[in-house]
Amino acid sequence: MTATAVRPPSPASSGVPGGVVRMPFAKAITAGLRAALAGDEKVLLMGEDIGALGGVFRVTEGLQAEFGEDRVVDTPLAESGIVGTAIGLAMRGYRPVVEIQFDGFIFPAYDQITTQLAKLHYRTSGRIDLPVVIRVPFGGGIGAVEHHSESPEVLFAHTAGLRVVSPSSPQDAYTMIQEAIASPDPVLFLEPKGRYWEKGDVDLDAPVGVGAAARTLEHAAVVRPGTDVTVVAYGPTVHTALEAAKTAADEDGTSLEVVDLRSVSPLDVPTVVASVKKTGRCVVVHEAPAFHGPGAELAARVTEECFYALEAPVLRVGGYHAPYPVAKLEHDYLPSVDRVLDAVDRVLAH
Numbered sequence: 001m002t003a004t005a006v007r008p009p010s011p012a013s014s015g016v017p018g019g020v021v022r023m024p025f026a027k028a029i030t031a032g033l034r035a036a037l038a039g040d041e042k043v044l045l046m047g048e049d050i051g052a053l054g055g056v057f058r059v060t061e062g063l064q065a066e067f068g069e070d071r072v073v074d075t076p077l078a079e080s081g082i083v084g085t086a087i088g089l090a091m092r093g094y095r096p097v098v099e100i101q102f103d104g105f106i107f108p109a110y111d112q113i114t115t116q117l118a119k120l121h122y123r124t125s126g127r128i129d130l131p132v133v134i135r136v137p138f139g140g141g142i143g144a145v146e147h148h149s150e151s152p153e154v155l156f157a158h159t160a161g162l163r164v165v166s167p168s169s170p171q172d173a174y175t176m177i178q179e180a181i182a183s184p185d186p187v188l189f190l191e192p193k194g195r196y197w198e199k200g201d202v203d204l205d206a207p208v209g210v211g212a213a214a215r216t217l218e219h220a221a222v223v224r225p226g227t228d229v230t231v232v233a234y235g236p237t238v239h240t241a242l243e244a245a246k247t248a249a250d251e252d253g254t255s256l257e258v259v260d261l262r263s264v265s266p267l268d269v270p271t272v273v274a275s276v277k278k279t280g281r282c283v284v285v286h287e288a289p290a291f292h293g294p295g296a297e298l299a300a301r302v303t304e305e306c307f308y309a310l311e312a313p314v315l316r317v318g319g320y321h322a323p324y325p326v327a328k329l330e331h332d333y334l335p336s337v338d339r340v341l342d343a344v345d346r347v348l349a350h
Contacts, residue, residue, distance in 0.1 A: 018205040026059050026196040028170035029135075031204065032177035033060065033097065037067050040095065043181055044071045046082055047099030047135075056101050057137060057196055079109035083134065087117055090130045095181055103138040103190075104147030110155070117186045118161035129184040133177075138166075139236045139287045140334055141194030143327040150324060151288035156188050157265035157297075164264040165217050166190035166235035170200035172262065178208045179217050187217070190264075192236035220268035222275060226257030229281040229344050232272055232298060234261035237285045237335055244340040256344065264294050272298065273305045280311035281347040285335050290318030312350035315343045 023031070036043045045060060051074040054061030064072035075082050079100060086096040100106045106113075113134065120128050140149035157164045163185050167173040173191070180187040223238065224245050233241040238260045245256035257275050261268065276282045282302050284295035299314040317335045325333050 020201050020203050022199055022201050023170060024197050024199050025167075025170045025173050025192075026057055028173040028200075028202045029059050029177050029191065030061065030063070031202065032174040033063060034066070035204075035208075036097075036178050036181045037063065037071060040181075041071075042093060043095045043097065044073065044089070045097045045099065046073045046075050046086060048075055048077050048082075048101055050074060050099050055099060057193065059135075059191075059196075060099065079105060079107075080112050083109040083112040083117065083132075086132045086134075087112065087120070087130060090132050091120075091128060095131045095133075097133045097135060097181060099135045101137070102144075102148045103136055103150040103152060106134075106136055106152065109134075113156065113162070113186075113188075114159045118159045121185070122161060130186050131181070131184050132186045133180045133183075133189050134187070135177075135189045135191060137193035137196075138190045139192050139194055140324065140330050141236065143330070145327075146324070149330065151286070151319065153188070153190055153264050154288055154292065154294050157294060161186065162265065163187040163217060164190065165262060166192065166264065167262070168192070168195070168223075168233075168235055168238035168260050170198070170202045171206065172260075174202045174204070175206055175208050176217060176262070182208075183217060190235055194236050195239060198239070218263040218266045218268055220262055220271040221260045222257060222271070223260045224256065224258040226255040226279065228255045228257075228279055229283060229347055230257045230259060230272070230275040230279045231283045231285060231340065231344070232259045232261055232275075232295075233285040234264060236287055240335055240337060241285055241340060244337045244344070247337055248341060248344060254344065254348070261298075267298065267301065269301050269305065272302060276302050276306045277309040280309055281350075282306075282310070282314045283317060283340065283343045283347060284314065285317045285340055287319050287334055289321050290316045291321040293318050312347040315347055317343050 050060040051064035086098050089096045167176045180189050231241045241258045248254040295316040
């Protein structure tokens, strides 16, 4: 990873309205994209139907009319070509933000992302930076058809040279998309599409990119303090973990500490380790299959760092080692509050 980053402008300096606004998760990303576009003329958006239509989920709605067709570009249906073009633009000094319509559509671009985008900085001994952001609506919960509810983050987290991050709240969606764009590194920005319509307060004046923007992206956050069990989640499952923590507290007083990982790669191991050393127990939750999933790496790290503090094995709650199911079965496939609480009961039984 490279060490320098562009500091995003404040909303006031970029001409974007400030203050605290309640908005859906998707519109918080829109606001972050608008601030980035207004603050740096080298930022541009690319993707299928992102212009006049505003994207499948309307995340880029209104941005082409505001910034023009040269900066919000409707592309052909060709994911490999889109990412390849973004790589060339980045080499010429631009900061392209690519939208992949759905998670399952990213695979035609997999070669470009993993063999070119991820490796050119290393291959050139640091002479070339590739500040490319790839926005990917990911995860399930929307009743979609095949190839529209995947969680492929581990495939990219395994590839050195990529940052893989996922916000879990409208506030993080607003700030993290700007930090991702300001980062000199290529970033996969995973947006939990099942949470797009959930609303939250967004401080449009919140600091963005304090210090090196790339470093802020990789910091986990303790979003609910607790004493009995650490529950680690990211993206769509943070909400599930928080619901489980509330239920556990209401039912029998069990205190769950919820850590929002925010970054799948790199991992903020120190924040997780500090929490687990306090609670002595850990459950990792994600929608991706548990088998060879991101939680396996985290469980191994926690076991190594917290061996003498652990009171029970680290448990994982994830999707099953099977293709994503049809819509009527997806809620049996996805981690639920009951499945999280079952894992909590198992670690407390030791």
